[in-house]
Amino acid sequence: MLPASATTALTTLALTGRAPGEAICHRDGRVVTVGQFLAQVAGLAALLPDTGHAVNLCADRYAALVAFAAALLRGHPTLLGAQPGAAAPFLRMAAAHYAGAYVLADASALELMRPELAEVPLPLLRVDAAPADGTAPPPRPIPEGRIAAIAFTSGSTGTPTAHAKPWGALVAGAAAAAERFGLRAEDGPPTGIVATVPAQHMYGFETTLMLPLRAAVAIHAGASFFPSDVHQALAAIPPRRLLVTTPLHLRVLLAEGRRPPPLAGVISATAPLSREMAEAVERDWAAPMLEIYGATEAGSVASRRSATEESWLPYPGTRVLPGAAVVPGLGEVPLGDALEPLADGRFRLLGRLADMVKLGGKRASLAALNHALLGIPGVEDGAFVAPADVESNPAARLTAYVVAPGCTAAEILGLLRGRLDPAFLPRRLALVAALPRDPLGKLPLRALAALDRDQELGAGPAAP
Amino acid sequence: MTTGNATTSAAEFDPALEADLARLIVGALSLEIAAEDIAPEAPLFGEGLGLDSIDALELSLAISKAYGVQLRSDDERNHRIFASLRGLAAHVARHRAR
Structure with missing residues (x-):
């Protein structure tokens, strides 16, 4: 670990070094300037409590940016991870473990999450209700060591593990990404970003909240989930356009077949992108297909041009070790993958550590999922199994084998639903008489695969 | 929020399309249930059928391929469209290429 020296602890970094007239956001066909943004941030910051932790639930990306900046200026870490439709467990965790936790939401988030918010009574502030008029004093610089955000991964016990992000580390990461992808002011005209990843995911947070603060980037604020949303969003912003997305979205966008407007680049992360998909983007969309390797713990660590490069180039200032990355502002951070550093400073990704699965951009350990399963009343034994194609199929899902006499698959699934992120809910839940454990209590993969062939699978009627 | 049933007009109710769409959902999402076991009024997402956003994306591709x-x-009827198989069928009926 690199200890923070006394001098860095006193260093401050501005919220944004950008000029007031520059575009920071494209929203409803109009440009929001840095100056307008800062006025809005000051208006919201004045409404926030003196101390606390902000749960940022904003669905509109501009609202999410205003909420993050206002909390940061007041010294409140933003808790990243709650997402529409699955926010209840996250909100309960925030209420239990973070002093003065409050929710920052916009109109669309409230509409999506009303039942969840009713269940967890945290104080709620409307981001879009804050006054945006008047001239705001320029925001004071922020100490480098201030915790700006806290991201979460599911730990091996099922309890989320918190990863604190000091402001200095986030700024260094944004600067490195801007240099790598040509997004600095000196690199050319400003870049508009359309992203299919939520701002509450670490990858989406870095690319769509940190980059517009620290690089010559304007984000598209509106919906960008379905293919039609993405095409419409890209058409609504001027070049240079950058699409920030995932293999899951790319697969659907490519299969749908519509060609987007000219793109300066496409960036993918959260799961390995196949060479075929990378080539298809380069060929069909005539855009460089870039891939980021990163993790919630370390943030973005490296990138490659996936159609032509197998190895990864670490971000400027970042160094990799066989199972860890040394990241500016964070020090040495263990990773969930085995890496092989190469002589030229690049590295090869050797694969995930066996226990980890990644689905829908989220990572969990199978041990944690099994722990949650065994915590369900009536479940005597059980195991989650990832399909063989979990690395290559962006839409892959888990199977669970469960020993629970007297319970139905639907009952177990219903109880799991409140305890797991939906991405990890088993698509198949097979009720079996016993798991094929070996004398050591371990579950050989081959024996589990044999279960598939031999057992009548639970849940529904015969498989197709 | 409105319920799918109360707001789906008789003209949009098409049992054949509903059955068709149920088969499409089961096939596109590799669900372990039979198409006829999807209750037309039950929620597709969260409770009920238990679909999530990854499924929503897959489903959008399948529906675009099959029905155009x-x-x-930002469709303001989204709550109704995704509320149930019936809501989705009504949306497809309104918009499909003739």
Whole structure:
């Protein structure tokens, strides 16, 4: 670990070094300037409590940016991870473990999450209700060591593990990404970003909240989930356009077949992108297909041009070790993958550590999922199994084998639903008489695969 | 929020399309249930059938391929469209290429 020296602890970094007239956001066909943004941030910051932790639930990306900046200026870490439709467990965790936790939401988030918010009574502030008029004093610089955000991964016990992000580390990461992808002011005209990843995911947070603060980037604020949303969003912003997305979205966008407007680049992360998909983007969309390797713990660590490069180039200032990355502002951070550093400073990704699965951009350990399963009343034994194609199929899902006499698959699934992120809910839940454990209590993969062939699978009627 | 049933007009109710769409959902999402076991009024997402956003994306692709209908986030009827099989069928009926 690199200890923070006394001098860095006193260093401050501005919220944004950008000029007031520059575009920071494209929203409803109009440009929001840095100056307008800062006025809005000051208006919201004045409404926030003196101390606390902000749960940022904003669905509109501009609202999410205003909420993050206002909390940061007041010294409140933003808790990243709650997402529409699955926010209840996250909100309960925030209420239990973070002093003065409050929710920052916009109109669309409230509409999506009303039942969840009713269940967890945290104080709620409307981001879009804050006054945006008047001239705001320029925001004071922020100490480098201030915790700006806290991201979460599911730990091996099922309890989320918190990863604190000091402001200095986030700024260094944004600067490195801007240099790598040509997004600095000196690199050319400003870049508009359309992203299919939520701002509450670490990858989406870095690319769509940190980059517009620290690089010559304007984000598209509106919906960008379905293919039609993405095409419409890209058409609504001027070049240079950058699409920030995932293999899951790319697969659907490519299969749908519509060609987007000219793109300066496409960036993918959260799961390995196949060479075929990378080539298809380069060929069909005539855009460089870039891939980021990163993790919630370390943030973005490296990138490659996936159609032509197998190895990864670490971000400027970042160094990799066989199972860890040394990241500016964070020090040495263990990773969930085995890496092989190469002589030229690049590295090869050797694969995930066996226990980890990644689905829908989220990572969990199978041990944690099994722990949650065994915590369900009536479940005597059980195991989650990832399909063989979990690395290559962006839409892959888990199977669970469960020993629970007297319970139905639907009952177990219903109880799991409140305890797991939906991405990890088993698509198949097979009720079996016993798991094929070996004398050591371990579950050989081959024996589990044999279960598939031999057992009548639970849940529904015969498989197709 | 409105319920799918109360707001789906008789003209949009098409049992054949509903059955068709149920088969499409089961096939596109590799669900372990039979198409006829999807209750037309039950929620597709969260409780009920238990679909999530990854499924929503897959489903948008399958529906676009099969019916030429594009799903959009900013459709103000989204709550109804995704509320149930019946709501989705009504949306497809309204927008499919003739």
